[in-house]
Amino acid sequence: MAKSIMIQGAGSNVGKSMVVAGLARALHLRGMRVRPFKPQNMSNNAAVTVDGGEIGRAQALQALAACADPVVDMNPVLLKPESDVGAQVIVHGKRFATLKARDYAKVKPTLLQATLDSFNRLAQDADIVLVEGAGSPAEINLRAGDIANMGFAQAADVPVVLVGDIDRGGVIAQCVGTHAVLPPHDRDRIKAFAINKFRGDPSLFDDGLEEIVQRTGWPSLGVVPWFADAWKLPAEDIMDIASTQGGAFKVAVPRLNRIANFDDLDPLSSDPNITVEIVEAGRPLPGDAQLVLIPGSKSTIADLAHFRTQGWDVDLQAHVRRGGHVLGLCGGYQMLGREIIDEDGIEGQKGRFDGLGLLDVVTHMGPQKTLRRETARYIKTGEAVEGYEIHIGETLGPDCEQAWLDIQGRPEGAASANGRVRGTYMHGLFSSNAFRAAYLAELGAAASNLDYSADVDATLDALAAHLERHLDIDLLLDLSH
Incomplete structure (x- = not known):
């Protein structure tokens, strides 16, 4: 069975999907067989897999980063919002039901086995499985029956790295607050943290890193500066699409x-x-x-x-x-x-x-x-x-x-x-x-010389190099099991 590590966020939209994609390409370039995995995703931006199902677009990008074909096991549960209160539930690539949020909360615990089955199948053909969480484990009101964050991590015995987003401010509170609200058995599953989206000189946050280390006991994997070319990669969240000024x-x-x-x-x-x-x-x-x-x-x-x-x-x-x-x-x-x-x-x-x-x-x-x-x-x-x-x-x-x-x-x-x-x-x-x-x-x-697929591939290489420079990937691999 493969090693595994789970990237969870100290909040929503902290860049988990991008970090996993960059790690997938970095570890692939190190010669490892990498498979991305997200037990539960919520997105209307889906991709069709080679085995005839659908998964979140982010997992398809991560598969591309790992030079692997996208398959339904990479995202066994996908929620596609159809209204403010309900979503279509996709399980193993196919429509399972359309449920309101309250009804899905009742069904969700029964889907844990589906996520574990997919995870285990991926692990049989990989050196490492990179698992992405959803939202934040600090949402302890959602912990009962959870299959997206700590509920999955505990069931599959996967160690966790917590990622905070400094660009939106309050990153010390994000990380320390997560440590404070988690129950001990979940808190102990977090083995390290990293800070994402830093603008400027990362050394200016050295004191901030030390505060987080002292208050949580978690080691730091590093501070990742803002990756300016992220816009070139397919976005999953509707809030990430924006107008562009070209010709x-x-x-x-x-x-x-x-x-x-x-x-x-x-x-x-x-x-x-x-x-x-x-x-x-x-x-x-x-x-x-x-x-x-x-x-x-x-x-x-x-x-x-x-x-x-x-x-x-x-x-x-x-x-x-x-x-x-x-x-x-x-x-x-x-x-x-x-x-x-x-x-x-x-x-x-x-x-x-x-x-x-x-x-x-x-x-x-x-x-x-x-x-x-x-x-x-x-x-x-x-x-x-x-x-x-x-x-x-x-x-x-x-x-x-x-x-x-x-x-x-x-x-x-x-x-x-x-x-x-x-x-x-x-x-x-x-x-x-x-x-x-x-x-x-x-x-x-007017015609341009854009080779879109090659541009995406080159951007993934650049993202991998960016993470190699700024994250302690060797320590991340040592923490995985």
Whole structure:
């Protein structure tokens, strides 16, 4: 069996996912077989695995960092929020149930065995398993039945490293406070701590490190300075996506309430010739955008209503009248049609819902979820496209006769008669360099030499080198077992 170590946070969004990704690449470069693992994740940004399931996008990135194929065992329990009080529960890559938070709390302890089974399978084919926690173990009100932090660590006998985020302030209180509130058996499982996201000279925090060591008894693994290129790596948290200032070609992206699989935006944000503007609620779609991209959604019908509430439907009609282009991806594709029919109430309320009417198609929602990795061809110019589908519903109509992708002989997508409005269920299109260049050139964007996949890989190498310089990885390995 492999060694293991668990990275837990002294708060949410302290950079756990990034630290695990950097460690995965660093240890891989040391010649180790590394597997990432997160027992429970909450994210609408999912990835399709090679074994036909879905996991959190962060674990897919960590698998890439470890040069391993993403599999469902890397994230056995995934929660995908559908409303403020409920989420779809994915277990071993497949839909298990849709539950309100209170009901999930009752079910959660029964899922511990599923997480342990996945962990043990990964450990059979690795030298080390890097485990990522969720939120913070200091949330002791959630300790009963926990499978995400100390509950898992205790059950699997995994040592823990606590990571604090100095950028948001109060990092001494984060670490010392965690030590203070944890019960002794959980506190003793933490073997060391590290400080993340330091701006400036790390030596200025030497006294702070000493205070934490003295007050907790935990050794320090070091202070990790701010990693400036983190934005180049796919983000998992919706709060981490932001507008980017690039070239003259502007892509406007309305921020939907339940935006999903927004890694579609990452290659565009990385392209130096593209400006990506994330349009927040209450603001109009910008009139100078050449392309409006409507992203995926975990709750298409609810986000369609939100889209209208912001007045974006009126803005979008004006954009089209001006000769602008529109691309809908997955849920965004469904919104662009004439109607969405949900006879079984898959997304909540049963009924028929008017779409934006820019594509002559109709979507029928159904219980079956499509999950598959795809290789397609851009029909107009022949470029190969790598991507994936992850959706419920089937979309049909006259505009599907203008399909613009071909997936092994199967037409995919729809387009308006003039070609300025398009939709598809295929995610990941823009990661394919040749397709991205060809599609954007049609819309008037200047070509760039961005090799997106190579750029991500080089950034992972740089992140690994960053951690090697600033973290005591040898001590981390000594603490793992």
